[in-house]
Amino acid sequence: MRLPLPTPLLAVEAADTVRRGVGAVVLATPGDPVVLGPGGDDVEVTAEVTGGAGTTTKPGARWVLGVGSGTPSDWRTAGANLVRALNGDVERGGATTFDVLLTPDADVRSFVLGLVLGGYRFKVTGQDAPKRIKSLRLVGADAEAVRVAADLAAATALTRDLANAPSNVKDPAWLATTAAKLAGAVPGLGVQVRDEKWLAASGFGGVLAVGSGSSRPPRLVHLTWEGAKTGPHVVLVGKGITFDTGGISVKPAEGMHLMRTDMAGGAAVIAAMIAIARRSLPVRVTGLVPSAENHVSGTSYRPGDVVRHFGGLTTEVTNTDAEGRMVMADALAYAVDELGADVLVDVATLTGAMKISLGVRTGGLFASDDALAAAIADAGKRVGEAWWRMPLLEDLAEDVKSDIADLRQCPPGPGGITAALFLREFTGGLPWAHLDIAGPARSEKNYDEVVAGATGYAARTLVEFVENYGR
Template sequence: MSGASVFRPAQPARDADPALPAIPTALVEVDVVRQWRDGVPGAVPVFDGESGPDLAAAAEQFDVDAAVLEAVGVSASAGAVRALPLRTGGLGWAVGVGSGEAAKWRSAGGALARAVRERLNGVAESDDETGDLGEASDADYLQVKLPADVDGDIVSALTLGLALGGYRFRVSRGPVPPRLRKVLLVAPEGADVAALGEQARRARELAAATALARDLANTPSNVKDPAWLTGIAAELAADVPDLTATVRDEKWLADNGFGGILAVGGGSARPPRLLELTYRPKDAAGPHLVLVGKGITFDTGGISIKPAEGMHLMRTDMSGGGAVIAALLTIARLGLPVRVTGLVPSAENHVSGSAYRPGDVVRHYGGTTTEVGNTDAEGRMVLADAIAYAVDKLEPDVLVDVATLTGAMKVALGLRTGGLFASDEGLAEQVRAAGAGVGEAWWRMPLLEDHAEAVQGELADVKQTPAGPGGITAALFLREFTGGLPWAHLDIAGPARADKDYNEVVSGATGFAARSLVELAATLTKP
């Protein structure tokens, strides 16, 4: 069909700007081993004791007195990291893990990765500090001692923290800064190293999904337009077994009635696209999962223009689409035996003489009409088209959309928790549990029927921005296009961006939701 193609890259989208960092970002390798190695910088956990931090084990590992650790301020607080110059001339790290539950290890891993990165960068910048991390061949290696009661959850959490805590995305002409390349997790005697190693490998795949979602969202919008975003996704998919990518252009969208995407993208000189990622493993079983992610590559607000303050952050307004792209790639790399399709409607919401207006009536895919109230509510316009297309053409059993959709969710839940709306109780619990299993928090929000009538239109079938609580009415608007299928709407307006480092998160785009989507797909393979 004209305007649609299974992507075969000719010129890599990743090379659009030579100053752009390599995408995907390289992450630290993590292996589980049996033996502590002399000469490799090491980190030892510090637990809460009955009367303060338990320093004895760390002191014994580093062959120093506990008083030394106390003197340099070693703490058991999760994520508290202290560097210790050792008698051997190398460097050790004491890392607080609190009471030792898995979430504390994720925080500890993230903090440790950042501390090592800062140390590496300091060594690279100062000849006086060369050697603090041991021999040059070991400078980018680290080993971490695991506790006697280690289990798969601890290894997974620590791996996520180590892999993501040192993440960095910077567009610069300077050389690539040194980074931590490999971490050895030293298992206690009697531990099942093979099983723990498999947990580490799977956790690193989840970390790679998060990191790619961060890469896509952090990419500046002078590079990232709809063609670039869908093109790089298709390029990456071309190397993954059982995964195919189709990119539809503005002509195909017009021929097939995608009025929402075309309206939002109509104000930009860079036309919209629709990405479809299809994963069909030979051993697929269970339901067909369709994931839809908002792909607004920059959002000025359109005619309903945003304030200048903070507008630069709108390069991350495609974080939902980035999460879907990253999730599909990871689901396929893991070889999960489940059918999954990803849709990313992508547009740039700009201001020009061809921009759509408040008061317009837009006809979506399938014929439903929307009365536009605010051009800055563009996310629901493109999602409506993609959801309606999924219902009509893809025969989904489960439908999940994810988007940086409403400021109301930031007000309601803050910046670290995603809003979860669902038409199906079982699906809501699956999403919540999937997030909890991979360190992403979701809070169930109500689909209040008292506000459903407000979504009904006067001039058109539905209203884009009805009166009432913004997050809820946005979800109720999207529900109009779901065909009554089991459906969840994930509003990540808060946790998609971070203004400071915490746990495994670093400032900038967070990649939130990518891991939850992968884990959700994995749970659908289970009876």
């Protein structure tokens, strides 16, 4: 089965002038009376025109879009709701291109993110796709700001594509091949795909153990961008579990279908690497995505097994459903021992505990270094992704130790913290951050620029962080 990806996205460009004979969108902010932006002199202000963020009305020939108080969230909501309203109008025979007349204080980056991502749609279907708005021109926008925001939106959308793909198609080989194909189209972005034979010869015991129950063997995706000869070498590691049954510690049936998105962290790393290379950022960065399918069979790994990871550390398995940390441990150790990493950032849908702690709109941030934690949180704030720093409680560190192996996979206690403490054992003392996106990687409804399904969370943060770290 061929999947419709990358998903076609709305084209957004900057412009200096308004086109004749083309529909226009006027911006509005709340007030008494409502304040209209450029082009609003002849617009009738009806009771429906409130200026509230994301409100869309068409009192006459022009659309009126409310941008609220002008926060980044307001601008993303405004952009998303505008494109959804225009798409609905296109289905009724409306125009497919418009000029949006910006105000001088417009948050162009947030607005473009909303416009491009709010209309995102992933559906595997035999029917013709519905008609959609094709392009928008932002009159008065800075062209560079539009381009950067569109690149960030494309990274988010690609992450969504990969995570939304159904797992009857998306096995580790498909994910690796797709990543290689996409990366191969970007000049200068190196890509290697390592198969199960290479993983076995190299000692990736965690990846092999998790993948042992599936007839579809594991892979490691290795992406390299050498945009600079100096500066810190950042290694990004993303969990690439293409489907997670829980293994022998099998998950409840309810909600298991959502496990097609359990490789959302790996998808974010792939998409971020492609965006970094497309923008030719002057940085040194490597992306690693250990990928496996955690299945149930007579060859599955078991609770009580002892697994030897890359580099030699051993882990006592206590729950086969805690498979993400097993594959991530191999990749982190590989980055430390073989790649000359200066800083490590991993991202994963790792623990249900983090979803309980922070809900579904905020990612958990663990870090061994205060400056690194601040850099990631600040990057997320600039691109509209929220992170909350969680503690690495040293009084729990000893619980990660095992009586029969070096480490214990699932110690008792707060699951998100103990999972992070387990991963820390493979970081070699380097500056390291762990991003747990179990909550925000999926959504059941639309909000701001997010649509139901995979959200693409973390891809924008990774790009923004890598661009600015160490400068």
